Amino acid sequence: MVFPTVQFAVFFPIVLALSWALMRRQKVWKPFILTASYVFYAAANPLFCLMIAGVTLANQACAQLIHRSDDARVRKRIVVLAVALDLATLGVFKYYGFFATEINGLLDKAGLGLPLPLAAIALPIGISFIIFQAISYTVDVYRKLLPPAKTIDVALYLSFFPHLVAGPIVRAREFIPQLDSPRDPRRVAVGAGVALILIGLVKKVAIADFLAREIVDPVFGVPQAYAAPDVILASYAYAVQIYCDFSGYTDIAIGLALLMGFVFPQNFDRPYRAASFGEFWRRWHMTLSRFLRDFLYIPLGGNRGGRWKTVRNLMITMVLGGLWHGAAWGFVLWGAIHGAALVVEHQFRGRVKLPRWLGWALVFHIVVLAWIPFRAPDLGLAASYVSRLAEWGPATLWTAPVVIVTFLVVALQLAPARPMDALRVRFERLHPAALGASMASVILLVAATVSSQGVPPFIYFQF
Amino acid sequence: MSTVERDPFILDRPTGRSLRARDAIACVLVAALLLLVVEGASIRSTGEKMDPGLERSVVLAVGHPAGWLADRLPFAAAADKVTASLSPDDDLTGEGGFNAAPVAAPAAAAGAAAGGGARIAITTDSFDPVELGVKPAKLPQLETLLVTGDSLAQPLDVQLARSLASDGVQTVRAAHLGTGISKTDIVDWGLLSTQQAKDRKPDAVVMFMGANEGFPFPGSGGEAIECCGPEWAVVYATRARRMMDTYRRGGAARVYWLTLPLPRDARLQEIARAVNAAIAVAAQPFRSQVRVLDMTSVFTPGGRYRAAQDVGGRETIVRRPDGIHLNDAGAKIAMGIVLERLRADFESLGA
Numbered sequence A: 001m002v003f004p005t006v007q008f009a010v011f012f013p014i015v016l017a018l019s020w021a022l023m024r025r026q027k028v029w030k031p032f033i034l035t036a037s038y039v040f041y042a043a044a045n046p047l048f049c050l051m052i053a054g055v056t057l058a059n060q061a062c063a064q065l066i067h068r069s070d071d072a073r074v075r076k077r078i079v080v081l082a083v084a085l086d087l088a089t090l091g092v093f094k095y096y097g098f099f100a101t102e103i104n105g106l107l108d109k110a111g112l113g114l115p116l117p118l119a120a121i122a123l124p125i126g127i128s129f130i131i132f133q134a135i136s137y138t139v140d141v142y143r144k145l146l147p148p149a150k151t152i153d154v155a156l157y158l159s160f161f162p163h164l165v166a167g168p169i170v171r172a173r174e175f176i177p178q179l180d181s182p183r184d185p186r187r188v189a190v191g192a193g194v195a196l197i198l199i200g201l202v203k204k205v206a207i208a209d210f211l212a213r214e215i216v217d218p219v220f221g222v223p224q225a226y227a228a229p230d231v232i233l234a235s236y237a238y239a240v241q242i243y244c245d246f247s248g249y250t251d252i253a254i255g256l257a258l259l260m261g262f263v264f265p266q267n268f269d270r271p272y273r274a275a276s277f278g279e280f281w282r283r284w285h286m287t288l289s290r291f292l293r294d295f296l297y298i299p300l301g302g303n304r305g306g307r308w309k310t311v312r313n314l315m316i317t318m319v320l321g322g323l324w325h326g327a328a329w330g331f332v333l334w335g336a337i338h339g340a341a342l343v344v345e346h347q348f349r350g351r352v353k354l355p356r357w358l359g360w361a362l363v364f365h366i367v368v369l370a371w372i373p374f375r376a377p378d379l380g381l382a383a384s385y386v387s388r389l390a391e392w393g394p395a396t397l398w399t400a401p402v403v404i405v406t407f408l409v410v411a412l413q414l415a416p417a418r419p420m421d422a423l424r425v426r427f428e429r430l431h432p433a434a435l436g437a438s439m440a441s442v443i444l445l446v447a448a449t450v451s452s453q454g455v456p457p458f459i460y461f462q463f
Numbered sequence B: 001m002s003t004v005e006r007d008p009f010i011l012d013r014p015t016g017r018s019l020r021a022r023d024a025i026a027c028v029l030v031a032a033l034l035l036l037v038v039e040g041a042s043i044r045s046t047g048e049k050m051d052p053g054l055e056r057s058v059v060l061a062v063g064h065p066a067g068w069l070a071d072r073l074p075f076a077a078a079a080d081k082v083t084a085s086l087s088p089d090d091d092l093t094g095e096g097g098f099n100a101a102p103v104a105a106p107a108a109a110a111g112a113a114a115g116g117g118a119r120i121a122i123t124t125d126s127f128d129p130v131e132l133g134v135k136p137a138k139l140p141q142l143e144t145l146l147v148t149g150d151s152l153a154q155p156l157d158v159q160l161a162r163s164l165a166s167d168g169v170q171t172v173r174a175a176h177l178g179t180g181i182s183k184t185d186i187v188d189w190g191l192l193s194t195q196q197a198k199d200r201k202p203d204a205v206v207m208f209m210g211a212n213e214g215f216p217f218p219g220s221g222g223e224a225i226e227c228c229g230p231e232w233a234v235v236y237a238t239r240a241r242r243m244m245d246t247y248r249r250g251g252a253a254r255v256y257w258l259t260l261p262l263p264r265d266a267r268l269q270e271i272a273r274a275v276n277a278a279i280a281v282a283a284q285p286f287r288s289q290v291r292v293l294d295m296t297s298v299f300t301p302g303g304r305y306r307a308a309q310d311v312g313g314r315e316t317i318v319r320r321p322d323g324i325h326l327n328d329a330g331a332k333i334a335m336g337i338v339l340e341r342l343r344a345d346f347e348s349l350g351a
Helices: A006-022 A026-042 A048-068 A072-109 A127-142 A151-159 A172-180 A190-221 A228-259 A277-283 A286-300 A307-325 A329-348 A356-375 A379-388 A400-414 A418-428 A432-448 B021-049 B054-071 B075-086 B107-113 B156-165 B189-200 B230-251 B266-286 B328-345
Strands: B144-149 B170-175 B204-208 B254-258 B290-293 B308-311 B314-317
Touching: A006 A026, A006 B021, A006 B054, A026 A048, A026 A151, A048 A072, A048 A127, A048 A151, A072 A127, A072 B314, A127 A151, A127 A172, A127 A286, A127 A307, A151 A172, A190 A228, A190 A379, A190 A400, A190 A418, A190 A432, A190 B021, A190 B156, A228 A356, A228 A379, A228 A400, A277 A286, A277 A329, A277 A356, A286 A307, A307 A329, A329 A356, A329 A379, A356 A379, A432 B021, A432 B075, B021 B054, B021 B075, B054 B075, B144 B156, B144 B189, B156 B170, B156 B204, B156 B328, B189 B230, B204 B230, B204 B328, B230 B254, B230 B266, B254 B266, B254 B328, B266 B290, B290 B328
Parallel strands: B144 B170, B144 B204, B204 B254, B254 B290
Antiparallel strands: B308 B314
């Protein structure tokens, strides 16, 4: 089920009302929300619920075994097994086809006729988010940062519908304690929740989908048919599209959770104002950065093993971070570009001091360029796209709305946050009925921009 | 990325005003109520388009009363008027719609009635010169190619566009997801094909559609003509024939209509067989300009579904996991077949 749809508009008010009605009776509330979350996920494909249930039970079993054991070696073996099972699940659903094709190609070239069997495997939406959260739970139990939770709490943590399919990647120790006691029905951040939902809707439907339709999809689909002006604008437009699409989803997810009494971590903080790559990764997909830092970069040794080990660790972390997005060389290259940029930045830290505006310009444009292999269907088309940057010709897709929307979104990130925050605070103070009327008005306006074919899925659903 | 001493991801509890849970519910219910009053008909129509199941039942349980209420209030029309300029859809009005034509009559007469217009006489257009052993006349220039249909047209559309970009061909990609000839609630293909031919004047049209078919056609007595018997196929063929006639623009354009590779699901196979039979019959009067490209035997030889097949000496997956659509590799095979026929028909593409 996608947030900006009629189905969800019918689903959510019912679930919200029942959720607060049942809140004081936790023995009823938890199964109710768990059922609602599974119904939400089953709308895509009911069989996917088996996957999420299996991941839940396997991780819970491992967490319990880890907790019961005093032997450090046994505990380590179990956590390795749990992570291996999680990654194997991810591997089968997400990466098998990619690696089978690549390995079969190599076997062919070597003259070995032992191809791996091929299978058309359906990819459960949001599997990467589910698996990362499962790993977070089991590893946090192993690290004794969290005691094992009740099975129903773990099931709720992994399937809670606001963050189920595209994050933010909430840590178990952030979410599960919130289940311990009923939410306080006298302290609900209604204004903040509604504001986030509306901002998210505008970002996704009115900006991201508009730019995709008008310029990004045509140019990235057939770059050969366009000259440099269109290709350049499409690059900026895609940077804006993916930001608005993903952060729009996150805004809606956080807003829905607030209305239900839950708090999620932030995921974006105006990333295109970053003046260094370190800063970019503290502002872009912050919960993934945190996960990669805590579960990969630091366990690899972080920056504690000297210059070359730091370089190695940065590159491994970022390349695997790229591969997390999907089984394609474009994602690997995207991760490698960011890894290399972080390495360069790390090597020159303290030795070269750029003016902030120059740092921003460099970072922003490298980030925009790195989105090209990320978005292009394959590396060949990415190369073709880049080659068109030097082919001058007419600007066929430069319309005023596309140009204004693209540059306005970037400009708003560079502008001081205070005026926008003040506006939001004033909105949050509206009477609940006025908030509801505002919500209906914005939804009506945004819905009018949707084509007859409905709202395209969020980009990060595929990850 | 550096190790950070303090975890900066402390949950940001909203600092703004807190209200009560009942205010949250009231706020959402006010919004829902306003939307029901204004968009009730849209909720009903969305529900009607959904596949049968619990989800559809719930949406319709809300949509029917909401639609009834919205139909009796002036707000929907007012909202439409205010927001009409924001819609990205083409305004499909005018003549040529399937729904505007008389409803179907069964059996042989249906073809002339069900949105199909008058009977078509046998002319030289009815014969494919290749079959008669005559060299077909080539059209000089392929300037505009329209690739259209439903979701089946993707990713074939983008692959054709890439492949023909170097020949200076402008490819218009117009896949209308979730649509079908047997369902006119999202898009009426009678209207759409008329507008596409009029606005774009394509020299060639590639049509790949049929993933959303099997819906009943309205019969002349108000009864429903259910899929997938001969009566249903008659109406489908009649509609498809009219679209072919529209796209060929009196012989100025060539049409390449792809048949359906059989889907994995047995019920969908039944629909696909009816669609394929209807396409073959529909094209008969225009064989000199309308090419029916057989995807069925290419992807599902012997009528058996398979996800993978031999491509360039290597077993390759050609279908998507849904068991209906072609994936990139499958679309490339389809593209090769389309390109071969395009080259045979247009001088500018060479032999």
